[in-house]
Amino acid sequence: MAHIRRISVHVDEPEPGHFYWVLMEEVDDASQWNELESADEAYDLWLDALQGGMKRLIGYALDERVGPREDGDDEEGAPVGIPIK
Template sequence: MGHIRRIAVHVDEPDPGHFYWVHMEEGDDASQWVELESADEPYDLWIEALQAGMRALVGYAPDERIGPRAEGEDEDLPPIGIPLGGS
């Protein structure tokens, strides 16, 4: 199983009273975030946009018990930042 994906949801208001949820995922560099998707239509309330974004975020997890996972990783490799030799 791959590592859990770092996906964030936030709400953007490009025009007053028009709220959109946005999903961002951490890129290769921890300081870089890439937009995954956003709402097609605006919501009238910030809280409605946030709740819809959270519901959409759950859709990235094929199993709600383990969350969204990255695919294609070698499970035998050590975690990122730990040298192949151990310590």
């Protein structure tokens, strides 16, 4: 099974009181991250923006047991360390 994707969520505030979630993914070089996507509209509260970003991040996981995986993963295979039932 391929490795889990390293995706982070953070909140940006380009203008006071306007919060946007941003999803970033680590590239081959661990010191570099690429933006995957961000909120189209601002949130009034930081916490609402964070929760919106987390909801979107969860959407990247096709299977909640193993999280988001790199392309070409065998979704039918057993995750590492988790026995097949």
